[in-house]
Amino acid sequence: MAVHIGEVRQNTPAAIDIKGLSKEYTTARGTVKAMAPMDLSIKAGEFICVVGTSGCGKSTLLRLVAGFEKATTGSIAVDTEEVLGPSPSRGVVFQDYGLFPWLTVRENVAWGPKQAHLKTSLVKERCDKYIGAVGLELFADRYPHELSGGMQQRVSIARVLANEPSVMLMDEPFGALDALTRRGMQEQLSHLHRDIKTTVIFITHSIEEAVLLADRVVVMTGGAAKNVPGHIREIVTIDLPENRDVNSEHFNDLERSISRLVNTEEEDSSHGVDADASAEVQAGETNAEDEHKPVAVPRV
Ligand code: ADP
Secondary structure, rough: OOOOOOOOOOOOOOOEEEEEEEEEEOOOEEEEEEEEEEEEEOOOEEEEEEOOOOOOOOHHHHHHHHHHOOOEEEEEEEEOEEEEOOOOOOEEEEOOOOOOOOOHHHEEEEHHHHOOOHHHHHHHHHHHHHHHOOHHHHOOOOOOHHOOHHHHHHHEEEEEEOOOOOOEEEEOOOOOOOOHHHHEEEHHHHHHHHHOOEEEEEEEEOOOHHHHOOOEEEEEEHHHHOEEEEEEEEEEEEEOOOOOOOOOOOOOHOOOOOOOOHHHHOOOOOOOOOOOOOOOOOOOOOHHHHHHHHOOOOOO
């Protein structure tokens, strides 16, 4: 899909209003009802984490907000603007970094602002600001293969931030990192979010990570193995201070209650969905991915 590079905005965070959003995929084996119609309102500057077992529609939701895919029903408004396709004002960070290997760190970060035809002086200013924000000043002239996984992920975050997006969409961005690096990245992202007021939707398999980072955690459930389209089970407000202690009693209570929501069956799993609106038309199919239950990352 073509990426429409429009005007790069200043990073004023945007509110996101999702109404009746659903997604079906048509495959050779039938229709996959990936997501039942859902509503979700996100405040400007809010940090939202989405958790749930594999196949419950987390990435589908993110791709729809990114504008990479078209919804089957419903709408997404970012501030008052309807999402009709990708935009640099909605930056996406994936687990696999997605850096251009033939460009240096600085050139990777400069790519978006250059595409937006910003003045050379402004491109340089943005590069300095965001390479600095992720602590990679000394590595600006290195190529991605010369960097560790954690550093490469910091470059991909700086590259998105250089477009000064109003929304940042992050799909398991720290999933490939070792526990120590991951904790460092979580702290850095938390600080960055406080400085750069961007609205964030962050998908993770780690409930601890969600409680550490989020203002609210959206717990999704459903999926092919449960024969129910993915949907929101509950939204949990994380009423913890900015500097969070993973060992505090309240932190652990929140982690436990979210874990229960993720890993136990709903009493009413129909969610107003018709009996024939199963996640997958073919009965008896299971999704091997559903074996992966969200887990807490080891404490470091
Ligand atoms: P999650 O991110 O929660 O693991 P996904 O959003 O990736 O879940 O997938 C939700 C459901 O939609 C799954 O059953 C998945 O197999 C199905 N799905 C996702 N993308 C496609 C696609 N392009 N074609 C067909 N089915 C898909």
